[in-house]
Amino acid sequence: MKNLLILGAGTAGTMMLNKLHKELDKEEWKITIVDQYKTHYYQPGFLFIPFGIYNKQDVTKPKYDFFPPGVDVIFSPIDRIAGEENKVYLEGGKVLNYDFLIAATGTQTRPSETEGLKDKLWYKDIFDFYTIEGALALHKRFKDWEGGNLVMCIPELPYKCPVAPIEFVCLAEAYFAERGMKDKVNISYVTLMSGAFTKPVASKMLGDLLEExxxxxxxxxxxxxxxxxxxxxxxxxxQEIPFDILTIVPVNMGSDMVKRSGLGDDMNYIKTNKFTLQSDQFENIFVIGDAANIPTSKAGSVAHFAGEILMENILAAMEGRALPAKFDGHANCYIETGHGKGALIDFNYETEPLPGTFPLPGIGPFGLLKNTKMNHYGKILFRWIYWHILLKGKELPIEADMSMAGKKRI
Structure with missing residues (x-):
């Protein structure tokens, strides 16, 4: 019997587990998934916790809820991948053999990488909202805060969900306005980028929105x-910027296991072919989600679209065929803008976010680079889609390749 090994049971790993479990012959393939933790977090929901929109129960479920029957599940830290040996060494000495491996080990926040960040004010007046602990601590702090300078800082690229800091400051503006504190809170969006976002058209639209x-x-x-x-x-x-409350995107890095395995770049992201999603070093290793060093957003939608490509390519590799599919870097992000409205961007490696309608030309119902109530509903609906469709590897009526239908070049 052949062995398929999946490292990481987050969004990308769980999704690929379910897709491949449906496709592979159970008498020919044994599927094993390895993860250190037993709880699955809906990470896009962390953003809503500081403002009391979601609570901890809304964003957590047991990982076992999403594993299909017949899969070998191992909860353990991973020591390293030995690509030359087709083996994975777990902490504690256990060794797993594989014929094919999918690395979905994600990215983690590293606040200790920034001098003075994880000091005496950490989780008192300095917070992240990229962890459940940080989001909950910030919610508690906001409850009795009387106002002052609220600073949102982005110190490094890349990081998970690039639009989340924009969403945070928009939700903060709405939250304090609803509490009658708008005039008592000064909100600053501090970034190493030259504008509100990385792409020019979206950066102007979002920058104008923040100015409004x-x-x-x-x-x-x-x-x-x-x-x-x-x-x-x-x-x-x-330059010096004073704060009363500082929210920050801590430096993001890939798993230390990647460094120990000799597979990564200087940020511990696995060197990956951006089109085929195959490891640059080993033909029987594929990479998906935030673990890859491909030049696109570290976001759940990227894992979803890339999953369609990876599915085609790994099945071809298992059968000894040439890899047929190419990932175009497709990303699709709803942006919560507060007051019951939202924006939407859709882009890939070659095409920046453009205005228009999505997914149907002229019909929508969602507006690209528009601030609308319908886009807000799309953002809220996504949590249900995530738990019930995306993680379970079911099909969504959106093509993996980005379409220009409905988009307007400017």
């Missing part, structure tokens, strides 16, 4: 360190 909401955008700020004593963030060129 009186949210100050401070671009080209390269964070050096956090001064806990004086409550300031300081850049390498000695």
């Amino acid at each position: 909401k009186n949210i100050k955008v401070i671009p080209d700020f390269y964070l050096s360190h956090v001064d806990n004593e004086n409550k300031k963030i300081i850049s390498y060129d000695e």
